[in-house]
Amino acid sequence: MPRPITRKGKKIALVPPAKEDTILYTQWLNDSEVNRGLNLHTEMPLTVDQEEKWYEENITKNPSDKTIFAVMLLKNKKIIGNVGLESIHPIHQSAELGIVIGEKKQWGKGYGEEILRLILDYGFNTLNRKSIFLRCFEYNDRALKLYKKFGFKMQGKLRKNSYYDGKLHDTYYLDMLKNEFNKRYKRT
Secondary structure (H helix, E strand, O other), rough: OOOOOEEEEEEEEEEOOOOOOOEEEEEEEEEHHOOOOOOOOOOOOHHHHHHHHHHHHHHOOOOOOOEEEEEEEEEOOOEEEEEEEEEOOOOOOEEEEEEEEHHHHHHHHHHHHHHHHHHHHHHHHOOOOEEEEEEEEEEOOOHHHHHHHOEEEEEEEEEEEEOOEEEEEEEEEEEEEHHHHHHHOOOO
16 A cells, blocks of 8 residues: 655655564664764664554554654655654753664665755644754764755754764764755745
8 A cells, every 4th residue: 555645755754664674774774874973872783573563552552642654765665764743842942853864775875855844844834943953973973964055054062972983972962943944945
């Protein structure tokens, strides 16, 4: 059965995740190239059972502080990643963005910018958040370049708080405001 499309771009769509996606997610999260830039708090390797438990807690139960989508290519309906807003705070009107393109063959094809446009439009103009932020490790050059190009602004960093590849690294915090997004992407 086709998945309902929540947001549709030129090449990708945001769709509800399905339980069978947990197999893909487990493969991606156990790939060191994919997970190196993610803010995971999980021991590796990750099992399908662990990912299914995450799915049950975060998708099936549908907590009010999270909105998570699978990223689907329109041309072949293949799931290539996921994106979500977490810590959706009703009083502060803010949320934290998380994104992963797990299919490495799809890296460098411009999907990241389209995913950002769709999820931020959803966060700002459907959920009515006023501020969306993200965390990015200093060694994740490709992601930092994308976020800055897209219009995220650097707000600060936690110094030497992330251990990767035998060294401690800084974690950067970037954000975007609703009015900045709507002005930049011509939405009023």
